[in-house]
Amino acid sequence: MPRALPKAFAVTVLLAFASPLTAAQATPAPPTPTLPAAEQATVNVIEQALGSVLYIDAFSPGETQGTFSSPLFADPGAQGDEASGSGFFVNAQGYALTNYHVVEGATRLTVTLRGNKQTFTARTVGTAPDFDLALIQVEGVPDTLIRPLALGNSDTLRIGQTTIALGAPFGLQFSATTGIVSATERTIPTGVRGIAQSAIQTDAAINPGNSGGPLLDSAGRVVGINTTIFSPAGAATGVGQSAGVGFAIPINVAAGLLPRLQSGQTILGPVLGVSLAPFDLTDLTEQARQQYKLPRTGALISQITPSGPAAQAGVKGGTTRVPTPVGTVFLGGDVITAINGQTIGSAADLREYLLTRQAGEKVTLTLDRAGQTQTLQVTLAPGTVPGGNR
Known part of the structure; x- marks a missing residue:
């Protein structure tokens, strides 16, 4: 029979083996760095708002482009009959705003939400082709995942205000960029007929795939819908990239059309013939x-x-x-x-x-x-x- 070790020796050996683990457990974790108040506020706004953003895949029956399609507005990674863009929830019923050119000609829409592996289907409810706006409804999404964004007032914007652009540039889902309101008195060709309309100019980076995503103010309210960019390089190569001159449709325009979009209308300006x-x-x-x-x-x-x-x-x-x-x-x-x-x-x-x-x-x-x-x-x-x- 093996001889029993002295009790004091056994305790000493046990402590010797246990002490490194105990010491490691006792070491406090490094403290989370404290951000400046303004920076922390921006982080909070983005973190909360990204849960309201949609990544939209639009599938069309063939490879022909729609009347408004362009490399400036589609995900360059999309092949043939698939394009992508962004959108955001506007109410608790799963309705979301996006650009018309994102869903134009699509026979099937799918939506991905941040932090959720499930893909949801969506249907186009109403469109405003002359305004480059569309309202879709995401189907089968749990109520807990529908987080509508508050709409701001684009009429009161001032040059120099902080802007936050959310979307999926080049298919990179749920990205955020920041900048300022660069100008409020711009007009750009908009919609299927290229009619000049008011737009918000911002230097927050906007790229292909950002289309339809929200442009937020510093309080997280939607003030615009990202729609296009000015890109001299894109004019030469056919693939536009951000040059710090992006444009968004003022949210007041979309808010004024929202009831008609939700009723299923196709909204077009009238004609004289x-x-x-x-x-x-x-x-x-x-x-x-x-x-x-x-x-x-x-x-x-x-x-x-x-x-x-x-x-x-x-x-x-x-x-x-x-x-x-x-x-x-x-x-x-x-x-x-x-x-x-x-x-x-x-x-x-x-x-x-x-x-x-x-x-x-x-x-x-x-x-x-x-x-x-x-x-x-x-x-x-x-x-x-x-x-x-x-």
């Missing part, structure tokens, strides 16, 4: 204006849509076919100088004004017809999506 000259009258020489009896400003009508609102009201199109550096134009038609008493200085003015009206509404056109003033009333017709309305 005319084709306008692709240049401003200010671009013409004095000789050309005198030859064709044109005023110095206004929206020059090139052609009239047969049986359209303008044709029915007696508006005249051009009759003299003239080739120009920007395409063939028919001169000799009416020039719209005002609508409902509001001065129209250019084609852009007319398009922007029509976005504020609705189909079926009657408007009064003031026309310059070969130097003579005419006044006609026209009933606006519904607009249509180029290439067909989904």
Whole structure:
């Protein structure tokens, strides 16, 4: 039988083996570094808001691009009939806002949420192609995962305010960038018809895949919807990248359309039924204006849509076919100088004004017809999506 060790020796051996582990356990963990208050506030806003952001995969039946598709707006990693973008929840029923060009032409949408491996399906509820906006509803998502973001007031933004852009640049899901409001008085071509509209300019990095994601203020309220970037390099290569000049649709525009989107409408600006000259009258020489009896400003009508609102009201199109550096134009038609008493200085003015009206509404056109003033009333017709309305 082995001889028993002295009790004191046994305790000493036990302590010898135990002491390193005990010492390790007793060592306190390094303290979490304390962030400056402003930085901690930004971290908190981003951490909370990312739970409301959607990563959207849009699948189309073929490889043809939609009327608004562009490498500026799609995930460059997407192949053929798949593109991606971002969105965010706006209410507890699973409705989410995104860009129209993210879901345009898609027959199937899937959504991924941060920290959740499950993929959810979504359906397009309503669209506003002229405003590049769409409302989708995520289906089958648990109520606990629906975290609507509060909407701010884009009309009160000031240059220099902090901005936070959330989304999936280049498919890198749930990314965040920060910057400031760079300008509040910008207009950019927006929607399927490229109508100039107000936009928020920010230097928070926005890249392909950020489209449809929220632009937040420092309190975590949505002030805009990331939509496009200005990228000289992209113009040359076909793949736009952030150059510190990004644009977002003001959230007040989306909020005003939200009830109509939720009711399932396709919202398009109404039309007069005319084709306008692709240049401003200010671009013409004095000789050309005198030859064709044109005023110095206004929206020059090139052609009239047969049986359209303008044709029915007696508006005249051009009759003299003239080739120009920007395409063939028919001169000799009416020039719209005002609508409902509001001065129209250019084609852009007319398009922007029509976005504020609705189909079926009657408007009064003031026309310059070969130097003579005419006044006609026209009933606006519904607009249509180029290439067909989904």
